[in-house]
Amino acid sequence: MPAPEAPRHNAPRGIAALLAPVLRPALRRRGSVLGTLIADWGDIAGPEISSCSHPVKFAAGTLTIGCAGPDALALQHLAPTLIGKINLALGGAPVQRLRFTDMIIPATTRPLRPRHKASAPPAGLPDGPLGDALARLHHGVTRQRFNRPE
Missing domain, CATH: 1.10.287 (Helix Hairpins)
Structure with missing residues (x-):
């Protein structure tokens, strides 16, 4: 005689329970990137860049940096160099693009x-x-x- 089957629960489940096994490995690899960038931004970007900018978001290889409008133009010219510094500090190449958003950066004392x-x-x-x-x-x-x- 075959073993009895475990009862099935057809009750609705939250989407978090279904996505957690799929997303956990991906977030483990990429989740700490923004935290590391925020914590070490002064050392990674250097004192001149870090005084006028701040990392805001990281998703799908794009790092969003908050800065004032005129600083965004200057940082766009430095983007390849800045991406190289960031990827060197993080190991590998998680950042492929930079995106700039308007943001007021408080002056450091x-x-x-x-x-x-x-x-x-x-x-x-x-x-x-x-x-x-x-x-x-x-x-x-x-x-x-x-x-x-x-």
Whole structure:
């Protein structure tokens, strides 16, 4: 005599229960891409790009980046380089295209550096207008060197 068949339940089931076995492997491979990009965006894109943009969405090989309108144009020119940096950081080639969306990026606050104290001009400068010009040049160069962004 054949073994009895398990009773079938014909009750409706949620679509999540049906799709979970199919989607779980795909999401395991691609789901962490956006999280990694958001967490490491400053290191991946560099300080100039990360200060004016932010990754928003990743789907089907397209990374959506939020940025202001004028920055989007500049980033479009850097797209091949940026895609290369992103794929190098993530391993493999999950990102094939970039898409830009208009978004206001909050300005990051940089820690204030102490003001540079004016140093005395070097000794041995000639008197007169040439000496004054060289002293102003020395002051500008030392101030610029101290205030250079890191």
